[in-house]
Amino acid sequence: MRSGAITFGLCPKLHDDAHRDDIDVICGLMADDIGRPVEPVIAPSPSALADALASGEAQFGWVSPTLLLMSSRLATMVPLLSSVREGAAVFRSVVFACSDGPRTLDEARGARAAWVDPTSASGYLVPRLTMARLGFPLDMLGDEIFVESHGEVGRAVYEGRADIGGTYARFRGGDPDGELLDAGFLDPSFDGEACILATSGPITADLIAAHPLTPLTTRIAFAAALCRLVHDPTGSTPIRRIIGAEDFHPVSFAALDELRELAEAARQL
Template sequence: MKKLLTLTLFATVATASAAENCRVINMGFNPAQDSSAVLTSGKAIATYLESKIRGVEVRTTVAQDYQALVEATRSGKLDFAWLSPVSYVQAHDQAGAQVLLKSVRNGGPYYWSAFVVRKDSGIKTLNDLRGKTVAWIDPTSAAGYTFPRALLVSKGINPDTFFSKQTFAGKHDAAVLSLANGTVDAIATFSNNTQGTSGSWTQYLPADKASQLAVVAYTKPIPGDTLSVRSDYQTGCADVVTRVRAAIIGMKSDPAGQGLLKKLYTIDSMIPAKDADYNVVRDAVKASQKK
């Protein structure tokens, strides 16, 4: 009987511990732009989720860079992460992270990468970039590295010998500023359409400065950035995962929620996603590594 009571007590404590672990949610955000702005928006998202899901506490952090967000997910420091497409593929293929949702902008669950230049540079085509300087965003940025490099490789261009100098800006807003200030000749960054009217340069620059920039090439569409979950958290805290997923999907029907997503990463809404949606990203990663 004593052994039975001990086992029962142990099971009760274990259950309580598991419930506590599920109650506290650690959520990480992608440092695609100014980290302080992302952190403010992330905290607002956390407060929103706490208001919709009774009994949870959402703790937020902004990773130093894309790879750090993947590592924090892999090591179990984060339960949920707002991952870029390439970062999601890494987190899934290396650590089993699962995609829950993907972002929608301008009516579609995808965006593009664009090579952007100053209009007065005389650069009109991709070939005109030969011998010029370029700023990428991050080695694990889909729009800021992987897809534009894959585009060049598909045209028989070796990016490592094509440009006179390559640098990493770290964030899209920093890249836009470096281009506008004349520090580099071109940048690879995200675009929300293929008309040149909406992208990082229109988000992070005043209209008069944005109008001085132009797109010379677009990549193929990129599936939207993700909200993903650590696999063992999804297994052990399935009910919380379901509630978080539903609350974020529901933000599109709530004016307050819509505003929070827009401030976070200019997202219109989040919709269900599956891993197969990101096979095109895996293909681009392989292509971008060719010389």
């Protein structure tokens, strides 16, 4: 790490050259804005991202709200910003299958399931809770695997290693009956079509958090640069591709409290 560099931890949807290039562009533009180098810490999984933040290897991190709330390692982290997508700082979780797989939850009995990580809101906790609330007996699932990213959930289902998967989804206007704009199973590299079996209620969107020992002036500069970058003609495109954000808002701690209760309920399943 270069002397005086700010470190930014991320766990991208896919770990490929295209995503790495976008992250490099984001960090380069932020460095130009702040006047200090910004270096990425690319984590292979949410758990590895938590380790990087907790150890101070990453001074800032793009994290799911449940990772922040449920990981004891991140108890002292400071939430700074919430991602805004389609005008709202919330999104949804879906359970999906390939178009030639189960078409309904009833048909998913015995299905092998792919999830992101045990701490993932949209990639594990919420889709399982949604299935249970719709009357699906979770003990009727087949083998369950964790594949460490949303893109890998999509890949596992399309490649036949799992029959169903849980991931995030964003709909136009936040309406699950509206146009699907983005989801973990949508990627040009995936061959096939998906069928959504269940959709959750709204979930608090991903957060930008800071290590507590990061100086206040650095936190302010980093947050301000990110808020400007999302509206920058050059920076907005990679920000949307990596973080999926069209804007950033201050964190709603009331929404975090609601999600904490939801996550606790999901963990009991």
